[in-house]
Amino acid sequence: xxxxxxxxxxxxxxxxxxxxxxxxxxxxxxxxxxxxxxxxxxxxxxxxxxxxxxxxxxxxxxxxxx
Numbered sequence: 001x002x003x004x005x006x007x008x009x010x011x012x013x014x015x016x017x018x019x020x021x022x023x024x025x026x027x028x029x030x031x032x033x034x035x036x037x038x039x040x041x042x043x044x045x046x047x048x049x050x051x052x053x054x055x056x057x058x059x060x061x062x063x064x065x066x
Contacts (some may be wrong), residue, residue, distance in 0.1 A: 003027050004048070011043050011052065018043040 009022040019040040033041040046052040 001058060006048070009044065011024060011040070016045055019047065 004023050004026040006022055009019055010017070011019040022040075022044060032045065035041050044051075053063065
């Protein structure tokens with residue numbers, strides 16, 4: 001079984017928090033992100049995929065390549 005564990009994921013743009021202390025463990029399956037415009041869905045996906053530089057305390061662990 002594969003797992004992607006996100007712990008205390010945060011991202012700020014100047015004084016705007018795009019993602020605030022996100023914690024979740026993803027296991028095998030299909031997931032969707034739902035939320036209002038500006039909720040941080042795209043920012044979270046970009047952090048997971050490595051498309052954005054993360055905050056210094058960003059911690060992503062996985063037992064496989066994303």
